[in-house]
Amino acid sequence: MNVFDRRYEMMPRAELEQLQLERLQALLVRLKRNVRRAREKIGDTRVESLADLARLPFTTPEDMVDSFPYGMFALPMREIIRLHTTVGPQGKPLVIGHTRNDLAQWGRLVARQLVAIGVTANDVVQMCFGGGVYGAAGYLFGAQVIEASVIAEDSAHVDYQIATLQNFQPTVLITTPGNALDLMQVMEQRRLDPQSLHIRTVLLSRPVDHETRERLAAGLFARVQCNFGLGEILNPGLCVECSAGHFHVHEDHFLAEVQDGELVLTTLCREALPLLRYRTRVRCELTREKCSCGRSGARIVPGERLDGRLRVNETPLYEGQIAGVLARTKAAGQPFTFTVSERRIVVSVEISDDLFADAVGLIEELTREIESEFLARLGIEADVRFISPRSRAGVDTELDADSKTED
Amino acid sequence: MNDVKLVAAFAENKPGQVAHFTKILASANINIRWLAVASTGPFGVMKFLVSDPEMACQALKHEGFVTKLVDALAIEVPDKPGGLHAVADCLASHNINLDNASGFITNNRAIMVLEVPDAARARDVLQKQGFRVLTQMELPV
Numbered sequence A: 001m002n003v004f005d006r007r008y009e010m011m012p013r014a015e016l017e018q019l020q021l022e023r024l025q026a027l028l029v030r031l032k033r034n035v036r037r038a039r040e041k042i043g044d045t046r047v048e049s050l051a052d053l054a055r056l057p058f059t060t061p062e063d064m065v066d067s068f069p070y071g072m073f074a075l076p077m078r079e080i081i082r083l084h085t086t087v088g089p090q091g092k093p094l095v096i097g098h099t100r101n102d103l104a105q106w107g108r109l110v111a112r113q114l115v116a117i118g119v120t121a122n123d124v125v126q127m128c129f130g131g132g133v134y135g136a137a138g139y140l141f142g143a144q145v146i147e148a149s150v151i152a153e154d155s156a157h158v159d160y161q162i163a164t165l166q167n168f169q170p171t172v173l174i175t176t177p178g179n180a181l182d183l184m185q186v187m188e189q190r191r192l193d194p195q196s197l198h199i200r201t202v203l204l205s206r207p208v209d210h211e212t213r214e215r216l217a218a219g220l221f222a223r224v225q226c227n228f229g230l231g232e233i234l235n236p237g238l239c240v241e242c243s244a245g246h247f248h249v250h251e252d253h254f255l256a257e258v259q260d261g262e263l264v265l266t267t268l269c270r271e272a273l274p275l276l277r278y279r280t281r282v283r284c285e286l287t288r289e290k291c292s293c294g295r296s297g298a299r300i301v302p303g304e305r306l307d308g309r310l311r312v313n314e315t316p317l318y319e320g321q322i323a324g325v326l327a328r329t330k331a332a333g334q335p336f337t338f339t340v341s342e343r344r345i346v347v348s349v350e351i352s353d354d355l356f357a358d359a360v361g362l363i364e365e366l367t368r369e370i371e372s373e374f375l376a377r378l379g380i381e382a383d384v385r386f387i388s389p390r391s392r393a394g395v396d397t398e399l400d401a402d403s404k405t406e407d
Numbered sequence B: 001m002n003d004v005k006l007v008a009a010f011a012e013n014k015p016g017q018v019a020h021f022t023k024i025l026a027s028a029n030i031n032i033r034w035l036a037v038a039s040t041g042p043f044g045v046m047k048f049l050v051s052d053p054e055m056a057c058q059a060l061k062h063e064g065f066v067t068k069l070v071d072a073l074a075i076e077v078p079d080k081p082g083g084l085h086a087v088a089d090c091l092a093s094h095n096i097n098l099d100n101a102s103g104f105i106t107n108n109r110a111i112m113v114l115e116v117p118d119a120a121r122a123r124d125v126l127q128k129q130g131f132r133v134l135t136q137m138e139l140p141v
C-alpha cells in the first residue's frame, strides 16, 4: 500500500471526526482572536459538535477580494514567510500567506499524493509548468519531503523539456494537461518512441476526462494521475487521487461540505490564512463511502465552475476580463462575442462607424494591438477579429430584400 | 474643389460579401464605376467609386454595414505606355506618398484612382504639371 501518512489518511471515521471537531474549535478561537472580520461574523456561536458547523458563517471569494491583500491574515507579517498569489473572482488577484509550519504541512500533504502514485526517494522528478518555479512550488515541497530527486529546471519550450527527459531520464513527470498534450504531439511528430524514455508516472495539475487520460497514457507510455486543488485553499495538497481513481480530501486538514451543489472547505490547520466555510465556486459531489484503497477521507468528484471562470491555455479567465482588455484599446465599449478553445480565445468585436472612420486600412494594426494587449495583460493568446454589427445581429446569412435592419 | 469620394465599407471575409454590396447598390440605383477589395485575412475593406457616394453610404448603412467616405483623386491619364508612370513620378518628386493607387479603363479613357494623405496638395501638384484631375461630375458614366 502506497500510503504516506497512514495514521491520518486511514484514520477511522469516528476518530477523524473527533480530530476535526477539536481542530475546528481551535480554529474558531484563532479566528476570533486574530481576524476582526471573522470575529464580527462568528459572534458567540459555539460549536459542540460537527453538526454545529452549519451555524457558522461562510467565507466567500468576494470577502477575500475585499480584504486584499492581507485583511484576512491571522498572523502578523513577521510570522509569514511566503506569499503565493492566485486568481479570484473576475480575475482579481488574491494573496495566500504561509507560515513556516504551513509550508512544512504543505509539503507533507503533497507527499501523500506523490507516495500514492508510487514516487519514492529513488525517483527523478521533472516538473514542467512553463511559468517559473511557483506553479510547481507545492510539488517541489512534496518531492522534497520524500527525498525524490527534483530536476530544478522548468523549461517553457517543449524542445528543452524533451531534451531534459532524454538526458536526465526522469521517472516521474509533473505537468499541466496542456503541456502534456503538447509534449505527446511533438514526440509523435518526431517519431520519438515514448518507451525510450523512462517516465513511469505522469501527474497532471488538474483533472482531465477519461479519454484525454487514456490518450496521454498511451502517448507517453506511462500511468497518468491527476491532481485537484484550489489556489485559495491549497493546490496541490488538497486531496489525493488514490489507485482506485478517487479524490480523497485530506479531511484531517480540510473540512469538506457541499452546499447547494458547491464545494465548501474549511482549513483546519492553516496558520497564516485560515478560511472558515470557504465557498469554492466549484460544483462538487461528495461521498464518505468506503474506498478500496482504505483511505477514510471524503471522496469528491469536482465539477464545473459556478462563477463563470473559463480556462484558456491553463490560465483562468472571466468574461469581464475580456471587456477589461478591450477597454484599454480603441475598441473600448464595443459589443463583442467570444469563443474559448483550450489554447486561445477568439474575440469578435463589432466595428463601429467611429472605429472604421479612424482606422480604414489600420484595422489590421488595431487587431494586432488588441491581441498583444490580451497576451500582455491576461497571458493568453487571442484571435481578434472585427465583424459588422449586422453579423452579430444574425442577419448576415442571406441578404434578403425584405429583411431591412434599421440602425 | 470637388474631389472624388470613395465609399469604403467594412467587409468580413466570407463568401458573398461583394455580392451583398453590389446588390444593395444596384437596388438603390447607384452605378459602380470601380471597386477594389483590400483583404487582410478575416476581414477586408471594400472601396467603391460610384455615381453618388453619399447615397451609396446611406444605402449600405441602412443595411447595417459600417462605411465611410474617403477622399481620393481621379486622374485621367493618356492611355499609352508611361502614362501611369508619369503620375507616380510627379508625386514622388514632390514627396507625396501614395496610400493606395489603382486604375481602370472605360470608354477608351484611362482613369487612375489615388488615395493620398493630403488630397488638396496632390491635386495642386498634379494640375500644375498639366494632369487632368477629374471632379465627381467629370467621371465617366
Ligand SMILES: [Zn+2]
Pocket (backbone or CB within 6 Å): A242, A243, A244, A245, A246, A248, A291, A292, A293, A294, A295
Ligand atoms: Zn481511494
